[in-house]
Each structure stands twice: as structure tokens, then as C-alpha cells.
Amino acid sequence: MLALFDLDNTxxxxxxxxxxxxRGFARSRGLPAGAESAICERLRERAYPADFVHLRVVLGLNDDPGDLWREYVEGVALSVRCFPGVREGLEALQGAGWSLGIATNGAGDIQRAKLTVTGLASFFNGIAVSEEVGVRKPAYEHFEAAAELCGARLGAGGWMVGDGPETxxxxxxxxxxxxAWVANGRRWAEGPREPDVVVRGVTEAIEVILAATD
Ligand SMILES: [Mg+2]
Structure with a gap:
């Protein structure tokens, strides 16, 4: 059976x-107060190279936007951590015979850098990044591509775990x-259709999936 996971904040x-x-970037460049929140605001949902064309101007930097993007990719990949218990949970799913896939929107280099640095990449049979597969969630074709990369078919069923109500x-x-919706402290309020399961965090979702195979 197939279990697909969103990456960011899941x-x-x-x-x-x-x-x-x-914080580290603003400090290293001696940027004024407010720079840090301007960066976070701009990159809150997603970051692409084009965002650094904008930020370069807003922050008054002379750097090449491509260099800023590379600095971001390397820096953020080193800054992110996976939530506690994620590796153990994925290992348990693997042990129970699940095919594991990533279904994520974003640029290929940053999403793959985060998966590599956190040591998560090796758990997954297939990794679908929207920039690489050419279609973003919530499009059906994105999930279809993710399943195919795992050697599975959507028609055989499975799970999607993530924090995005729509995507x-x-x-x-x-x-x-x-x-399975990862609440991250929020309450489900969006959309007419409730997810099958609402969980506090991804490890709880993994427990539900493991229990469902009993
Ligand atoms: Mg997410």
C-alpha cells in the first residue's frame, strides 16, 4: 500500500x-530591523529563485539573485529539522511493507536539499517535486506522478498525509x-469535506496508518 507525505510543516x-x-542571514549582512520579518513574510508559503530578485531590491543588496538563492538553499537545508519521531515512524511503515512517497510543491533543488540534509530521502521509494514533475498539488496528476515514482497506482488506494487543507x-x-490532516495546532475550518483523520502531528498520522493495516 501507498502512503504519500507532504514535506514542509508535515x-x-x-x-x-x-x-x-x-535571522542568521540578516545578522551576517548587517541588515536593519525588519529585514528578518520581510524575508519570512515573502518566503512564508514557498520560495523560488524569483523571490530573491524581489528581496534583493527590498533589502538593498547588491548580490546576484542567483547567488542569494543558492545561499538560501544551502542555509535553509541546514536549518530545517524533521519533527521528533519522524524517522522512527517511517522506519515502522517501511517495516510493515508500505511504499512511501513524497508529494511536495516547490523547487527541486531546495526540496531535495532538505530531504538529503535531514536524512529523510532514503526512506522514500519516490519523490515528486512539483517543479520536476511539471504539475502542482492539488492537481490529480501530481498525485498520479508521485504514485508512479513509487511504483504504485492511485487506483489501489492509500493515504495522503499533509498540513495543507486544499493542496x-x-x-x-x-x-x-x-x-490525514496534520493540524499543527490549528482547527479544521476550511472546505466542506473533512479529512478522514485529523492528527496533532505526523507521528500520530503514522500510528493511524499502521493501525489501519491490522
Ligand atoms: Mg506543507
């Missing part, structure tokens, strides 16, 4: 990693998967 704490990086939960539901 398996890894991107929010915290971004804040750490922005992960609605997308996963339309793809025919059971859905």
Missing part, C-alpha cells in the same frame, strides 16, 4: 528553519486516497 519544521535562516487534503481525496 515531516519537517520549515517555519522554524526559515526563521532561523532569516494535501482536497487533492488527496480527489486522487482517491484516504487523508
Amino acid at each position: 515531516l519537517i519544521d520549515r517555519r522554524e528553519g526559515l526563521m532561523d535562516w532569516a 494535501d487534503m482536497e487533492g488527496g481525496r480527489v486522487a482517491g486516497l484516504r487523508t
Whole structure:
């Protein structure tokens, strides 16, 4: 059976990693107060090279935007951590015979750098990054590509675990998967259709998936 996972703020704490990086970057460049929050605000949901064309101007930097992007990719990959218990949970799923996949929106270099540095990449049979597969969640085709990379078919069912109400939960539901929403302290309020399961964090979702195979 197939279990697909979102990456940012599901398996890894991107929010915290971004804040750490922005703080260090602002300090290293001697940027004025407010720079850190401008960076976090701009990159809150997602970061692409084009964001650094904008930030370069806003922050008054002379650097080449491509260099800034590379500095960000390396720096954030080193700053992010996976949530406690994630590796053990993925290991348990592997042991129980699940095929594991990543379904994430974003640029290939940054998403893969985070998976490598956190040591998570090796747990996954397939990794679908929107920039690489050419289609973003919640599109059906994104989930289809993720399943294919895992050597699986969506028609055989499975799970989608993520923190995005639209991208992960609605997308996963339309793809025919059971859905586990990682609340991260929020309450489910969006959309008419509730996910199959609401969990506090990803390790709880993994417990639910493991129990469902009994
Ligand atoms: Mg997410």
C-alpha cells in the first residue's frame, strides 16, 4: 500500500528553519530591523529563485539573485529539522511493507536539499517535486506522478498525509486516497469535506496508518 507525505510543516519544521535562516542571514549582512520579518513574510508559503530578485531590491543588496538563492538553499537545508519521531515512524511503515512517497510543491533543488540534509530521502521509494514533475498539488496528476515514482497506482488506494487543507487534503481525496490532516495546532475550518483523520502531528498520522493495516 501507498502512503504519500507532504514535506514542509508535515515531516519537517520549515517555519522554524526559515526563521532561523532569516535571522542568521540578516545578522551576517548587517541588515536593519525588519529585514528578518520581510524575508519570512515573502518566503512564508514557498520560495523560488524569483523571490530573491524581489528581496534583493527590498533589502538593498547588491548580490546576484542567483547567488542569494543558492545561499538560501544551502542555509535553509541546514536549518530545517524533521519533527521528533519522524524517522522512527517511517522506519515502522517501511517495516510493515508500505511504499512511501513524497508529494511536495516547490523547487527541486531546495526540496531535495532538505530531504538529503535531514536524512529523510532514503526512506522514500519516490519523490515528486512539483517543479520536476511539471504539475502542482492539488492537481490529480501530481498525485498520479508521485504514485508512479513509487511504483504504485492511485487506483489501489492509500493515504495522503499533509498540513495543507486544499493542496494535501482536497487533492488527496480527489486522487482517491484516504487523508490525514496534520493540524499543527490549528482547527479544521476550511472546505466542506473533512479529512478522514485529523492528527496533532505526523507521528500520530503514522500510528493511524499502521493501525489501519491490522
Ligand atoms: Mg506543507
